[in-house]
Amino acid sequence: MKQILVRSFIRFKSSLPPLSTLEKFNFRVSTHTINQVNENIDEYLNQPIVLNGHLNRKPRLMAKNSFAEIRDSSGNSVQLIFRPESTGEKHFQTIESSMVEESCSVEGLVKLKETRDGSKQWELLVTNYQRLNESNLDAARLENLKHTNPQDLPPHFRYLQLRSKKYQDNLKIRSKLSNLIRSTFIESHDFTEIETPLLFKSTPEGAREFLVPTRSSNLFYALPQSPQQYKQILMSSGFTRYFQLAKCFRDEDLRADRQPEFTQVDLEMSFVSSSDQVQIVVEDVIYQVFNKGAELPMYIVNEKGNLIELKNFNNDKTQFTKLTYQDALSKYGIDKPDLRFDLAFKNLSAYFTNNNEDFPIVEACVLKQGLVDGKIPKALTDSLNYNRRKPFVIGIKKPADIKWYRKFVEKGILTLRGEETAIDNFLSVEVGDIVAFSDRMEIPYENPTPLGKFRQLAISEYDNKWQRPIETSEGLIDEYDASKVFVGSWVVDFPLFNPTDVSNGDEAYPSYDKSNFESTHHPFTMVKTEDYKKLSSDPLAAHGEHYDLVVNGVEVGGGSRRVHDAKLQQFIFEEILGIENYRQLFGHLLDALSMGCPPHAGLAIGFDRLCAMVVGSSSIRDVIAFPKNQSGVDMVVESPTSVDEKVLKEYFIKSL
Numbered sequence: 001m002k003q004i005l006v007r008s009f010i011r012f013k014s015s016l017p018p019l020s021t022l023e024k025f026n027f028r029v030s031t032h033t034i035n036q037v038n039e040n041i042d043e044y045l046n047q048p049i050v051l052n053g054h055l056n057r058k059p060r061l062m063a064k065n066s067f068a069e070i071r072d073s074s075g076n077s078v079q080l081i082f083r084p085e086s087t088g089e090k091h092f093q094t095i096e097s098s099m100v101e102e103s104c105s106v107e108g109l110v111k112l113k114e115t116r117d118g119s120k121q122w123e124l125l126v127t128n129y130q131r132l133n134e135s136n137l138d139a140a141r142l143e144n145l146k147h148t149n150p151q152d153l154p155p156h157f158r159y160l161q162l163r164s165k166k167y168q169d170n171l172k173i174r175s176k177l178s179n180l181i182r183s184t185f186i187e188s189h190d191f192t193e194i195e196t197p198l199l200f201k202s203t204p205e206g207a208r209e210f211l212v213p214t215r216s217s218n219l220f221y222a223l224p225q226s227p228q229q230y231k232q233i234l235m236s237s238g239f240t241r242y243f244q245l246a247k248c249f250r251d252e253d254l255r256a257d258r259q260p261e262f263t264q265v266d267l268e269m270s271f272v273s274s275s276d277q278v279q280i281v282v283e284d285v286i287y288q289v290f291n292k293g294a295e296l297p298m299y300i301v302n303e304k305g306n307l308i309e310l311k312n313f314n315n316d317k318t319q320f321t322k323l324t325y326q327d328a329l330s331k332y333g334i335d336k337p338d339l340r341f342d343l344a345f346k347n348l349s350a351y352f353t354n355n356n357e358d359f360p361i362v363e364a365c366v367l368k369q370g371l372v373d374g375k376i377p378k379a380l381t382d383s384l385n386y387n388r389r390k391p392f393v394i395g396i397k398k399p400a401d402i403k404w405y406r407k408f409v410e411k412g413i414l415t416l417r418g419e420e421t422a423i424d425n426f427l428s429v430e431v432g433d434i435v436a437f438s439d440r441m442e443i444p445y446e447n448p449t450p451l452g453k454f455r456q457l458a459i460s461e462y463d464n465k466w467q468r469p470i471e472t473s474e475g476l477i478d479e480y481d482a483s484k485v486f487v488g489s490w491v492v493d494f495p496l497f498n499p500t501d502v503s504n505g506d507e508a509y510p511s512y513d514k515s516n517f518e519s520t521h522h523p524f525t526m527v528k529t530e531d532y533k534k535l536s537s538d539p540l541a542a543h544g545e546h547y548d549l550v551v552n553g554v555e556v557g558g559g560s561r562r563v564h565d566a567k568l569q570q571f572i573f574e575e576i577l578g579i580e581n582y583r584q585l586f587g588h589l590l591d592a593l594s595m596g597c598p599p600h601a602g603l604a605i606g607f608d609r610l611c612a613m614v615v616g617s618s619s620i621r622d623v624i625a626f627p628k629n630q631s632g633v634d635m636v637v638e639s640p641t642s643v644d645e646k647v648l649k650e651y652f653i654k655s656l
Contacts, residue, residue, distance in 0.1 A: 024132050027052075027105040034076040037110060041122050044110040051078075051106050051124065054163060055135070058100050058143060066095055070106055070124070075165030079113065079123040080106060086125055094129055101139035101160065103132040151622070155635035158626060170623050173294070174611045178245055180293045181265055181607075184285050191241040191267065196230035198223060198247060203585045208251040210260070213651040223249035226604060228522065229589050231268040232562055236597035243267040245607060257554075257609055257620055260632050265557075265610075268602035275547055275561055278601045279318045279490060282549060282557065285605070287313045290486055294614045299470070299487045301339050306471035307487060320488040320549075328491050329444040330363075333452020335494070338553030339487045341459050343367075343466045345451060346427060348437065351418035352405070359439040359509060362414065365451055366427060367458055368466075370434035371395050379461045380434070380454065389508040391438035391450045402429050443540075445498050446510060456553070483616060489550045494520050496527050496544035497576065514540060517576055521546040524569070524589075525560040539576050549605065556610055559603025566594040 030052040037044050053072035060067045066082040082095050086109075098104075107128035113121040142160065145153055150164035161167055185191035202209055202222040212221040224230075227246050234242050246266045252258065265285070269278055287310065290296045299307040301321040310319060321339060328335050331344040348362040370376075376395045392413075394404045402424060408414045429435060438450040448456065459466070469476040470485070498520050499512035517539055519525065527535055531542040545561040563569040570590060573582035583590070608620035621627040628634055648655060 023130070027130050027132060028107060030072070030105075033074050034070075034072050034078050035074045037078075037122060038076065041110070041112070041120055045112065045122075047110055048107065048127070049110060049124070052132075053104065053106075055098055055100050055102050055104055057147075058140065059095050059098055061096055068095055068098065070104065071163070071165075073168070075168035080108070080129075081111070081123055081125050082129070083125070086127055094131060098131065099135045099137075099140050100143045101163070102135040105130045105132055155629060156638075158636045162625065167622070170611070170615050170617075171625060173615055174623050177289055177293045177611060177614065178607070180288055181245070181285055184288050185241075185243045185267070185281075188284060189241065189281050191243045192239055193244055194234060194239065194242050195244055196224070196227040196234075196246065200224040200230075201585075203229070204579070210249045210251050213653055215650050215652075217652045225250050226264065227266050228524065229586075231266060231602060232524065232589060232597075232600065233592045235268055235270040235562075235564075235600040236592040236595060240270045240598075241267075242269075246604075254628065254630050254632060257606075257612070257618075259608065259620060259624065260628055262620070263607040265605040265607050266602070267604070268600055270598040270600040272561065272599055272601040275492075275545055275601060276318050278559060278603055279320070279547065280315065282559075282603055282605070283318060283320055283488070284313045284315075286488060286549070286551070286556070286610075289610065289614065296484065296486060296614070299485055301468065301487065301489070302471065304471070305342060305468060306476065307340070307468045307485065308471050310488070318490070320490050322490045322492055324493040325491055325495065326443070326493065329440075329447070329449065329452070333440075333444075333450075333455055334448035334553075335491050335548065336550045336553055336555045337489075337491075338456075338459060339489055339550075340468060340482050340485055340552060341466045342468045343455055343458065345455075348423070348426075351416070351423045351426070353415040353417050354439045355412065355415065356439060356509060359441050361440045361442060362437060363440065363451055364427065364435055364437040365391075365455055365458070366429060367434040367436075367462075368430075369432045370458070370462070371397065371432050376434055377461050380436075380457055388446075388505075388510060389438070389450055391436045391454045393434065393436045393454070396429055396431050396433045396435065399431060401431070404429070404435055443495065445495075445501070445512065459553075486551055486613070491548040491550055492546075493528070493543050494546045494548075495540065496520060496525060496531070496542045496546075497539050499540060516578070519577065520544060521558065521560055523572055523577055523579075524562050526563050535571070535576065545601075547603070549603070551613065554609060554613060555606075556613070557603050557605035559601065561599070561601040564593055564597050564599050566590045569593060 028050045031050045034051065037049065051070055051072055053070045056069040056071035056077040064083065068080040068082070069077050070080055071077040106124065106126055108124040108126040110122050111125050113123045115121050139160065142153055142157065146160060146164060150161050150166055153161045182193065186193065199212060199221040200223065202211065202220060207225055209225060210223040212223060214220065226248050227244065231242055244266050246264055247261060248264055249261050251260060272278060287298055290298050298310040300310055300319060302308045325335055328337050333345065343365065345363045345365050348364055349360065352362045354360055354362050374397055376393060381393055392408070394401065396402060396404065403420065405414060405423065409416050436451060436454045440446060440449045464482050467482055469478050470480060497517040499514040500516040500518055501510055502513045503511040521544060525544045525546050528543045528545055534542040547559060548555055549557040563572065570582065573579045573586060579585065608623055611623040612620045615623060617623065626634060626636055645655065
């Protein structure tokens with residue numbers, strides 16, 4: 001006997017949309033973009049075209065003619081004209097009920113538009129208008145904000161932000177740069193793109209990790225902070241030139257230039273005998289990004305201290321400006337100085353003794369004619385949010401103020417050790433200037449130093465002041481828009497290790513435990529050859545083969561030559577950093593190094609930061625499609641979310 005299967009009747013909670021809904025799925029695709037017509041209006045004049053996009057503005061309804069505006073994927077918009085005789089009564093009525101941001105397909109004739117200035121513009125006389133999907137009241141309420149400040153749209157409407165020309169352009173530039181970087185690596189330098197796993201293991205690399213639980217008791221993956229260990233293992237795998245645009249994850253406090261997940265351009269090269277070999281490749285990538293990708297010139301600082309344009313890439317030697325970590329901190333108070341500005345500190349230690357012997361260096365920053373209406377700008381004092389001590393900031397308002405240091409000597413803050421005339425000649429202070437001074441350690445572990453923070457504020461407070469002149473064949477250019485100038489530099493000779501900071505953050509001066517060490521970069525960085533013996537005698541005096549790429553005061557990337565000797569790497573883990581379970585954490589790497597791993601070096605470029613710089617933004621959120629907010633929340637999909645207790649139990653997790 002056949003078994004008869006009876007299908008039970010399903011009661012739906014909502015009704016099936018009407019058959020007319022299918023009209024949304026049957027439409028004409030676009031024949032052109034608005035950009036294409038903009039570039040050659042005469043060619044398309046009176047010609048029929050089809051545009052697909054979104055209704056950009058609220059329609060203006062009139063008795064004879066109605067007007068609307070369509071925006072397509074280029075982010076550009078064009079006016080639509082609706083006339084009953086050409087559009088048809090049906091489509092004329094459709095626009096009456098249309099709402100801003102609805103998606104649509106429009107067919108019409110290209111017509112010249114009358115303009116007051118006589119410029120050649122066009123509009124579309126509509127012959128067919130098809131609504132592809134309705135919009136809602138929220139989009140209509142946000143219409144004005146969308147046109148004025150799209151970045152201020154509520155973050156849970158990120159997709160509306162992304163429809164604006166600004167974000168359309170930003171993400172298209174990002175896509176263009178990623179393709180350009182890939183072609184530079186592959187076609188110009190014979191690199192191989194290799195993807196490394198995102199499910200890694202927990203290892204100490206500096207920042208907090210994101211852990212991924214498994215359904216095995218007390219076993220976790222960790223999302224990688226970088227592909228560092230995998231790419232070193234690849235060097236032991238016979239791939240001599242590797243790169244990838246890698247997703248990385250760090251569970252750290254968020255700022256404008258930080259996200260919990262980010263993208264870096266990661267590369268590694270084996271059989272490398274000098275850091276210059278890596279730096280040459282990176283300079284080519286950066287040169288191509290700015291010159292070809294963004295059509296912006298790159299500059300370097302020459303021996304005269306002027307900026308000169310980098311005309312071409314050199315495959316034989318590095319060209320970016322190089323300065324040591326010690327010079328960067330001594331001259332500019334930070335290891336990522338903005339070299340567009342010639343605002344260096346003056347060391348006053350020959351003239352004054354500081355009363356804190358652990359911070360013996362007294363230095364000053366002079367802002368020539370920095371007073372505004374005879375006053376110090378508030379930003380230089382009120383905005384100096386430094387969690388420890390602040391620099392002393394003095395305005396030279398009258399001739400007597402040139403002896404500004406006398407009151408600090410009287411208060412016992414400074415002790416005079418030189419003649420006043422020599423001090424005055426050295427500083428060359430005049431009425432109208434501002435003097436800021438502070439102290440620091442001989443080897444500055446504070447980064448930025450108090451005076452370094454002051455310099456950053458001064459640069460941002462004064463518009464295009466203290467800029468280095470641009471040197472050309474026709475002479476010097478003193479006045480220019482600094483936002484359009486990009487200066488590439490390398491910071492080298494970093495300390496290999498730092499002492500552990502043991503202060504609680506409330507003291508004026510930081511405290512360090514010089515018997516415990518932390519890696520300045522990461523524990524895989526090679527020591528400079530001349531400092532090799534210091535690893536056993538004085539690790540804090542050893543310098544590493546670490547190099548940072550800095551553009552306009554932004555650390556765009558960082559890298560180093562690696563330790564490729566397993567025994568030396570074990571010594572650093574065990575004896576210097578005191579990692580007791582180094583075998584459990586890094587045994588895989590030590591094994592790879594011990595099997596004939598060649599010398600290698602590499603670097604990682606912050607791709608999000610690089611893209612933000614190219615589009616002229618200070619925030620990487622402007623070049624990421626769906627960024628997290630300051631709390632690490634994705635407001636569009638509302639993640640992270642809570643998980644049902646039943647699911648947590650499968651992963652041996654219990655919520656508190």
